[in-house]
Amino acid sequence: MYRAPLRDLRFVLHELIGEAPIAAAVRDGDYSAELADAILEEAARFAEDVLDPINRSGDVEGALWSAEGVRMPESFRTAYARYVEGGWTQLRARTEWGGQGAPNVIGTAVEELWAASNLSFKLCPMLTQGAIEALEHAGSAAQKALFLPKMVAGEWTGTMNLTEPQAGSDLSVVRTRAVPDGDRYRLFGQKVFITYGDHDYTDNIIHMVLARIDGAPAGTRGISLFIVPKRLVNADGSLGAANEVSCVSIEHKLGIHASPTCVLAYGDVDGAVGYLVGEANRGLEYMFVMMNAARLSVGLEGYAVADRAYQRALDWARNRVQGKPPGATTALPIANHPDVKRMLLTMRAGTEAARALALYAAHQLDRGAGSEAGASVAQARGDLLIPIVKAWSTELGIELTSLGVQVHGGMGFVEETGAAQYYRDVRITTIYEGTTGIQANDLVLRKVGRDGGAVLKGLLMELRTELAAASPELAAEPIVASAVRGLGLLEEATDALLGLLRGGRQAEGLAVAVPFLKLAGTVLGGWLMARAAVIAARQLARAAGDREFYEAKLQTARFYAQNLLPATLSLAAVVRDGSASIAEADPARF
Numbered sequence: 001m002y003r004a005p006l007r008d009l010r011f012v013l014h015e016l017i018g019e020a021p022i023a024a025a026v027r028d029g030d031y032s033a034e035l036a037d038a039i040l041e042e043a044a045r046f047a048e049d050v051l052d053p054i055n056r057s058g059d060v061e062g063a064l065w066s067a068e069g070v071r072m073p074e075s076f077r078t079a080y081a082r083y084v085e086g087g088w089t090q091l092r093a094r095t096e097w098g099g100q101g102a103p104n105v106i107g108t109a110v111e112e113l114w115a116a117s118n119l120s121f122k123l124c125p126m127l128t129q130g131a132i133e134a135l136e137h138a139g140s141a142a143q144k145a146l147f148l149p150k151m152v153a154g155e156w157t158g159t160m161n162l163t164e165p166q167a168g169s170d171l172s173v174v175r176t177r178a179v180p181d182g183d184r185y186r187l188f189g190q191k192v193f194i195t196y197g198d199h200d201y202t203d204n205i206i207h208m209v210l211a212r213i214d215g216a217p218a219g220t221r222g223i224s225l226f227i228v229p230k231r232l233v234n235a236d237g238s239l240g241a242a243n244e245v246s247c248v249s250i251e252h253k254l255g256i257h258a259s260p261t262c263v264l265a266y267g268d269v270d271g272a273v274g275y276l277v278g279e280a281n282r283g284l285e286y287m288f289v290m291m292n293a294a295r296l297s298v299g300l301e302g303y304a305v306a307d308r309a310y311q312r313a314l315d316w317a318r319n320r321v322q323g324k325p326p327g328a329t330t331a332l333p334i335a336n337h338p339d340v341k342r343m344l345l346t347m348r349a350g351t352e353a354a355r356a357l358a359l360y361a362a363h364q365l366d367r368g369a370g371s372e373a374g375a376s377v378a379q380a381r382g383d384l385l386i387p388i389v390k391a392w393s394t395e396l397g398i399e400l401t402s403l404g405v406q407v408h409g410g411m412g413f414v415e416e417t418g419a420a421q422y423y424r425d426v427r428i429t430t431i432y433e434g435t436t437g438i439q440a441n442d443l444v445l446r447k448v449g450r451d452g453g454a455v456l457k458g459l460l461m462e463l464r465t466e467l468a469a470a471s472p473e474l475a476a477e478p479i480v481a482s483a484v485r486g487l488g489l490l491e492e493a494t495d496a497l498l499g500l501l502r503g504g505r506q507a508e509g510l511a512v513a514v515p516f517l518k519l520a521g522t523v524l525g526g527w528l529m530a531r532a533a534v535i536a537a538r539q540l541a542r543a544a545g546d547r548e549f550y551e552a553k554l555q556t557a558r559f560y561a562q563n564l565l566p567a568t569l570s571l572a573a574v575v576r577d578g579s580a581s582i583a584e585a586d587p588a589r590f
Contacts, residue, residue: 016532029100065250127159139227177211226276317340349529
């Protein structure tokens, strides 16, 4: 049974980030620590009682395609109706469209519970939220009034349509055509890998589609964004005729079987009716609003599924009696064996560090959207952290769910134990919404190279100053020292990377972009674990309540410092010395 990590989420929100900073960044709706806790407790009940029990059956049954449309498992249809009834579709949306205006940091915390308990289910609301944000950013007043209330209410869902058979990561070669037809357009083309591109949860789906208006410039400069509803919408908001968009197939995938990944065909005869969003030829810019939100949401999927895998592995290790660990006179549960301890601690420490970094990044985005002093700095930091959260957390997710299988031994390879599903499901997260390599290129070229590392170095300086002033209790001092060393290594690696870029050696810089991103994630995770250790040590010194939690937090932070942070030495060495061996390699010799 899934157990929502409420205590750790409260710790990150109320102690690691702080109630006052979160409240100060709220720009829409109400916020208090009590309200945040109430939201999380209700979300935990929904995740534990509704979503987790159907995760396995959804994996087995999957989404089913037919010529009449995609049919979802009945249990998923019921769960979606309860999700809407509970008001969860409204949580993060603006109040003017019927939303509750919860800050990103709370929405991110809640979204973890959906991803951990049932990743396939979680993906539909995630894409709808992204479509809502894109419309809020670039839609006309009429478009917002017509579409947003229904989407926010959960009556309609949304999708993101970028990829085509010949245009995966390279969107400059998108071929879907948009032909002007009065005040609207007719779209012709095909899109692939469209998450929840068709389903029977709702009676309408609002597709956000990238297409090229006839005569538009070549490349990304000629791409526009269109609203293409599955069913046309009348001026009064009622549904009209079916639009000329159909799901011609769904993919048979390694994991997330109950999330329909669709091939959509637009305009077999007269063209699918579409409505231009914003200005022509600025579609990719608008879509990036949706993609940025999705990248944070996918990043949290990595550690969320890893946490679920950890819980199952821990339950198994506490109950599976096998062999005598050192010093024991009788057989004990395998949780007592040193190497199983190592695996479980790796899973727990990685999950906690990634959770803290994602919530910190979400908080920076909340601050960046406000008007208080430092908003622009916070926004720049949030933008810097998005590719790190997306890629580092999902790479961790694969590693940690694999360890979950390993803890189970041979039984982990058997589907009935459930460990394999988490590994299969999380494998996609390093691929969709931009691969790890794409995130690393974004980090290196746009977020670090473009400003000469100013935002990253400013952050590192602040973190080093914070840790120096922490005056930690004795128990946390070695942990803080390790975090400070990590910050130094990241700064040195940043200088080495910038040297490559300034020297016209971009290929070498990109050759070590992924190691640099992993270094950044590991170091920033180490900073947050050190911050957590300081808080835990102080609480223990004060004999505060919840002693068991703070002792566990200190134990996990110590493990992170001594067993995970040392990887920064090798990652920094790769950034410093390993680029030429990659950039100069001849593919013909592979």
